[in-house]
Amino acid sequence: MNLNLHKRLLIFGALITILSLPLLIVFEVDSYPFYEYIFKLDSDKGIVSSLFTIGVFLMGIGYILNVIKKG
Numbered sequence: 886m887n888l889n890l891h892k893r894l895l896i897f898g899a900l901i902t903i904l905s906l907p908l909l910i911v912f913e914v915d916s917y918p919f920y921e922y923i924f925k926l927d928s929d930k931g932i933v934s935s936l937f938t939i940g941v942f943l944m945g946i947g948y949i950l951n952v953i954k955k956g
Contacts (some may be wrong), residue, residue, distance in 0.1 A: 891950035898943030905936040 888896075914922065914930050923938055925931035 889954070891947045891954060893947075894943050894950065895947030898940045898945075898947060901936055901940030902944065903940075905933050905940060908933045909937060 909919075912930050912933055914934060918930070919934050922928065922931040922934040924935050926935065
C-alpha cells in the first residue's frame with residue numbers, strides 16, 4: 886500500500902484527533918483552560934490538549950499538501 890505523504894499526515898492527524906476528543910470530554914477540559922493546558926505535559930489535561938492540537942495541526946498540513954499537489 887503506497888500512500889502519499891499528504892494522505893498519511895491526514896489519516897494520522899485524524900486518528901489522533903478522534904482518539905483525543907473523547908478524552909477531552911472525560912477530563913472535562915473547557916475551551917478557555919484548553920489554551921492554558923497546551924504543551925503543559927505535567928497533567929493529564931495538558932497531554933490530551935497537546936494531542937488534540939497536534940492532531941488538528943497534522944490534518945491541516947496534510948490538507949495543505951494535498952491542495953499544493955493538485956494545484
